[in-house]
Structure formats: structure tokens, C-alpha cells
Amino acid sequence: MTITVLAFAAARDALGAARVALELHADSTAGAALALLVERHPALAALGPSLRLAVNEEFAATHTPLHAGATLALLPPVSGG
Amino acid sequence: MSDPRLFAALTTQPIDVPALAARVAGPAAGAVLSFVGTVRDSKQGRRVVCIEYEAYEPKARRVLERIASEMCAQWPATGVAIVHRLGRLEVGEASIAILVATPHRADGFAALRHGIEAVKRDLPVWKREHFEDGAVWVQEGS
DSSP states (O other), X not given: OEEEEEEOHHHHHHHTSSEEXXXXXXXXXXXXXXXXXXXXXXXXXXXXXXXXXXXXXXXXXXXXXXXXXXXXXXEOOOOOO | OOOTTEEEEEESSOOOHHHHHHHHOOXXXXXXXXXXXXXXXXXXXXXXXXXXXXXXXXXXHHHHHHHHHHHHHHSOOSXXXXXXXXEEEEXXXXXXXXXXXXXXXXXXXXXXXXXXXXXHHHOOEEEXXXXXXXXXXXXXXX
């Protein structure tokens, strides 16, 4: 199945793109998708546990299941205001 | 947003604070308070040239609406407006404005404090500070 990955701020710099399509096995989790991305883009590892994940615009845990067509967002610590 | 007391938005244009004050004001208000965050000219002794803000826009809009709703639900606010600017901002420009109208001032101060602290904690917005010799994504609230 294919999902869309969105990356913001430092995560976008590490990924080298704001948006990528990612091919995953069915029944993959958000954490499995992140692990695959870190493997392919080692610069993401430096952000490590500070990254928050969102699936379809809702904050998500690493065990959150992904479905075909899902949007996974990589969110560094926020700095708005 | 269906509640007419609430206004929440992201914008790439300069924030018009007086227009927002007029929007939240009303006959039941005894106080209109505003918090305006602005771009500072230095960070730990380094000169800041400008700041760039980006957002996870659909989620950020919903978080702003949620925060505005909380301010109205937890205090007797008669009007709330929250606007966050995105894009490139020069020193002195407003990055965020939060306004609240309440019958009495104490509730307004408390609601405003809640609003800005919730923005700092939860709003999916990131700032990149540009210095004379480079730029960095800010990694913690400041």
C-alpha cells in the first residue's frame, strides 16, 4: 500500500522533501513507516524521539495502524507564537 | 467555525490588531485584552535578520479553533480572536495576536494566558530564525 508522508521544518530538511509517497506492507504502523524513513534518510535519526507523529491530522503513537492512502506527518517540536 | 464569538486564522498578511479588537468587542464586554507576539532583533546576542514561520496548515487551523473554544468555555468570554502569521517576518512585526473580550478583566488575563501557553505547546507551527551568518529551526518554545 502507499501512504503520503509530510515533513515539516527540520524534518523536511532531513527528508529532503516536504512530501513523499511511501510504499509499505499492509498492516504497517506509523512507527514502522518512521523506521523505514530513518533507514533511507539517516539525517532524520538526529531528530530521534523529539519527532511527534500525526496520522490523518491527529497526533498518533508509533503503534497507530496505517491504511492505504493515509497521511503521516513528521512534526518536530513546535515553535510557534 | 460556527460559534460567532470565535475567530481563528492563519495569514501571510500583516496582522491588523485594531480590526481584531473591534471584532471581539461588544456591549457585554467590560475589557478587551490583547497579547501580541513580535519578532525580536536578537537571540542570545546574535542579531536576528528575519524569521520564517511555517505550519501544518489544516491541523494548525483546527488547533487554533480548539484553543479559542477553550478560552470561551473556561472563562466567560464574549469574543475571542487568534491569528498566527506565516511566511517571512521582519523584526518588529507581529507573529501572533490573541484577543479576548470579557465582562471583567481578571477573566480576560487568565483566558489570554491560557491561549498563548496552549499555542506554544500545541500549535503545529515552526520558526526558522535567520541570522547574518545562517539560519536555524528553533527547537523549543522561546
